[in-house]
Amino acid sequence: MNNSKNHPLQVAIIGSGPSGFYVAEALLNSGISTEITILEKLPCPYGLIRYGVAPDHQKLKGVSQTLDVIAEHPSVTYLGNVEVGKDIQINELMQFYHILVFTTGMPKSSQLGIEGESLIDVHPSSNFIGWYNGHPDHQSLSFDFNNDSAVIIGHGNVAIDICRVLAKPIDELRKSDIPEQALDLLSQSKINHINLVGRRGPIQAKFTTKELHELGKLENCNVAIHPKHLKLGKQCQQELDEVSNLIAKKNHRVFESYSSNFSTSTGTDKKKITIDFMLNPKTFQGDKNLQSIVFEKTRFEGPAFKQVAIPSDDLVVMSSGLAFTCVGFKGSPFAGLTLDNKKGTLSNKNSRLINEHGEIVPGMYTAGWVKRGPNGVIGTNRECAQDSVNQILEDMPKYVEKPAYGNKSLIEHLQAKNIQFVTFNDWKVIDAVEKEQGQKLGKPREKFTSVSSMLACI
């Protein structure tokens, strides 16, 4: 049988973050006849656009409007509140689809794997981000902002997001879509000093310039860097001078402006953000609550662009009662598929999923964070999804031999199993209520923070 209007390629995409939508977009643009079902464990779509991207970056959250256009294509069906692996198993889905594409993202934080990491005041970034973005899985958490200082470990944009939420005046945060419950707790925060600590130097930091620059623009806040960190060694200078290393050059200019604040940043009533480099976390100390963090000073070894930060015996102790670790993310496993323990991705060969013996699992593909790891920006997932779809198209003739009935059969199956799925029109109802509630509070939306409250309004 050939692919045709009466015999479309039936594809189920698992996970409705940007990658899921971009896989759908690439399939729709490929010219083949296809029907696509997007399955999402939560009632609401958009993944980390809704639950990761900072609540005070509403313009960026506007990417969701582009995703809406894809969701509303006549060949696309969105089914929310269906968790694959729990509500429905992979082998059940394979009865209805030619192809499954896993775009399930990386919901968990990577761990440092050091002593004291389980103390109650040491929080993996995913918990805090999920909490202030209103993710239903993280609402029972609590954070002790009754501290003078907080330490954030990691030098990427996630660390900056967390820093901004801690440093921004509460009246500014009230204009974002942070849920009221979280705002109440943040409004009582006593934190006035935040340390952003990284293992490597300023040239290797993974911040993007815009986010870095934004920190310095925060009202009532001083950002400081000790000038010693900008005295570069030969290899670091070489990395900075490399013509293609635009981001390091742009960041360096911002770092320089922060280092000129260093001597003036103490003794004011402004909040203080210190960016520290070349420190490797060794232990979190405290009985039940965190009291201090011990770091090992690091030094570089190796040639430019391949420098490794080697910890030394020279220790630095920072006292603090609150810490956040932003050192990466990892995916969740699925029965029958393998998770690459090192990378935290679903094991795959060029987007094709492989089992524990390294053999390709027919009909199963992946895209986005869970395929390549937690790097890049939203748009990176668009390229990544196109690449995955190219592989699918290459393999397609193998699959369309047998007919598959896609969402029509799946919907009957879900109904028979008594699973209450959420359609895209249902989501639009939830969305409208959230926006209406938000308007009353002078914010873009007031999110429902539980699955039951979302379901109750449809």
Next chain:
Amino acid sequence: MATLVTDNCQRCRFTECVTACPVSAFRAGEEMLFIDPDTCVDCGACIPKCPVQAIYEDLDLPEHLNEWIEINERRSKIMPKITNKEPPYVGADDRKASLGF
């Protein structure tokens, strides 16, 4: 805040930037691309993609390129959308070399 394409793109048009854009904000001129500021969400995905560093955030736009803010605004409104990679302009590699990249 705006992200814009400047003159390094002229007669280059490698279009590496286009697939990275999450909201299809690029518009195709004859010799170069433009960004529609009303569509762009300033995510920055396109900036590191450009082999000739033609894309800037207004934040660190060198002063002599200021006019490009207005040019992008104006030209993007009359040019068609481009969402997929296309072959570069003929001679693009020479142009790239002459720009020092």
